[in-house]
Amino acid sequence: xxxxxxxxxxxxxxxxxxxxxxxxxxxxxxxxxxxxxxxxxxxxxxxxxxxxxxxxxxxxxxxxxxxxxxxxxxxxxxxxxxxxxxxxxxxxxxxxxxxxxxxxxxxxxxxxxxxxxxxxxxxxxxxxxxxxxxxxxxxxxxxxxxxxxxxxxxxxxxxxxxxx
Numbered sequence: 001x002x003x004x005x006x007x008x009x010x011x012x013x014x015x016x017x018x019x020x021x022x023x024x025x026x027x028x029x030x031x032x033x034x035x036x037x038x039x040x041x042x043x044x045x046x047x048x049x050x051x052x053x054x055x056x057x058x059x060x061x062x063x064x065x066x067x068x069x070x071x072x073x074x075x076x077x078x079x080x081x082x083x084x085x086x087x088x089x090x091x092x093x094x095x096x097x098x099x100x101x102x103x104x105x106x107x108x109x110x111x112x113x114x115x116x117x118x119x120x121x122x123x124x125x126x127x128x129x130x131x132x133x134x135x136x137x138x139x140x141x142x143x144x145x146x147x148x149x150x151x152x153x154x155x156x157x158x159x160x161x162x163x164x
Contacts (some may be wrong), residue, residue: 008042009095009101010046010106010107011106012108013091013109013114018139039084048058050085051083052085068075088113091107098138104121104127107128110137115142116145119145127146128149131153133153140153
């Protein structure tokens with residue numbers, strides 16, 4: 001008898017992923033990444049948490065076409081030109097809203113602010129993996145809460161790098 005395929009969801013901290021991968025000196029191809037998540041972890045739904053800026057509408061459309069469900073956070077522009085749009089609360093909330101709809105979650109981040117979420121998912125056997133973009137720079141709190149379910153993206157450059 002064939003085993004039922006898991007129905008897993010991904011919850012992706014886009015800012016953390018982008019900055020962490022850039023520090024590794026490559027750029028993530030989000031189209032390839034969506035396919036990778038589906039094939040490797042049976043991700044049926046991938047939530048991407050991202051700050052909203054009107055000038056990036058084409059990017060948002062592309063990401064949706066790749067199969068991501070975008071959850072936007074309004075951004076604030078400061079006088080110095082910097083932009084802030086932290087999506088941590090949205091990621092935690094959406095993970096809990098969807099809790100009964102997925103078998104297991106893949107949380108993609110290196111941010112220790114998600115320690116309590118990861119710890120809870122682990123305790124409820126709802127954590128598939130924490131996928132950390134940069135093994136050289138991430139919160140030890142995640143290692144503590146995800147235990148053996150922590151994985152890293154450092155060795156995925158050849159598979160997931162964006163090439164023009």
